[in-house]
Amino acid sequence: MSIGQALRDGAQVLSAAGITDAPRDARRLMAHALGVDPGRITLLAHDPMPEAVQATFQAMIARRAAREPVSKITGKRAFYGRDFTVTSDVLDPRPETETLVAWALSAPFRNVLDLGTGSGCILITLLAERSDAHGVGLDLSPAALQVAEQNAQALGVAGRARFQQSDWCAVLPESQSFDLIVSNPPYIALDELPDLSPEVLGHDPRIALTDEGDGLQAYRAIAAQAPGHLRAGGRMAVEIGPTQGAAVSRLFRDVGLENVAIHPDLDHRDRVVTGQKPA
Template sequence: MTPTGLILRDASVRLRAAGVEDAMRDARRLLAHLLGIAAERLVVDMPAGLSAAQEAEFAALVARRAAREPLSHITGSRLFYGRAFQVSADVLDPRPETETLIEQALQAPFRDVLDLGLGSGCVLLTLLAERGEATGVGADLSPAALQVAAGNAADLGVAARASFVLSDWFDAIEGAFDLIVSNPPYISEAEMAELSPEVLHEPRMALTPGGDGLSPYRVIAAGAGRHLRNGGRLLVEIGWQQGPAVQQIFRDAGLAQVQVHSDLGGKDRVVSALRSGASPG
């Protein structure tokens, strides 16, 4: 039986050679996943050694990470706003920057919310978990993404207040909402070549719309007036250099009080707007 410490050391060396940042951290997380324990419990619960079968399984996990497959795709889970979400290669990995969208959405009350480009459901389902009386609709063009989101809704106990629609943006959406949120694909075609190998494992349709990366905002702005109640809010995540362009798109669509909000790193991350009129009653 090979000592576990030696196995971890060898794994971190392999991951570092493959260009993985924080190689030892990822090696420890992979081992914790294999053992079915929290990574922070390895200090007290790590076995002295692994069986031959465990060692072979761990080596396979390390090989996947060395190929730059995202850690979350290997473990099947990613933390977002303090909650664990199922993830897969069919959805965009939840990112800390997107929590800025959550924080802004929670600044005002809402009874119902529409999430365009649902993905894993991390935005919609977090908002429903934080607002126990609210209901929500999630729209996505990917049936596989809708399945992942439905599983997350069940895990978080909000399935009764969430519904999911296969839709190309607003095409299959009916009715109006107090709040519309979206983390759309916004990476420009030119920027795709600069992405890390991990990001390129994620679905292309969730990363880029092609061209200048702004086409989703034009579609969202054009349809928001029909699907926001008077006084309803629109919140979208943006690339850090897209604030002025998205602001202008929203203003040209007749939206009011258009603002840019920064993430914790000080970069532009969210654009908010309001449909003119009295606040929802």
């Protein structure tokens, strides 16, 4: 069997399982199995499929047909132009989170705090884009922190990033402050969980998805704790669900943040709420 035929067979299996963009996913899995860039698959289409690679590819196709995300199968996810290691212990980085990163990079900062850092994709991207910045990533999950540390090392920012277990800001000394605080907290309400795709519900850690309540508990904690760790004039940004803009904006204003604004993602859905501590 040729690589091209194996690829077509794999895409048919995924299509029959109801996978959207089955050919794209099959190509990405084939590239991972062969250890090549996806763009080279067409050039290799007529080559014979190595037997060992065929078994690996078929096993990955079966996992994808069972609705496991490609990123969790390959262990990698692209975010803001870099590849991040992902496991079942961290939220899969998503394109909409790049809205938060872009806003954070729109003004200077030297010191950044990432609450609920997960894979570290937000903090590490900010440090990679700003070579003079340092940062702290906090997370309740020790397993997630291990993934974040691995990503920081792989992407060359380990010397400027520190990761620590904490329930939001609890571990921070009262005197420690930052120019910028960012977070992508769990914001799915408990009654919204059944609406999530099997890829998300079955393979992202539940603790990173929902607060087991109304979806706003994390924002209440962040609003109560984080402004005390912002320097005068410092900025704060959180990712939100598309219906939460007004509620989170109100929480920010209630704790004295100024210039509170809601920012849409590329699909024109409310995605990020930002605010600033008075100078």
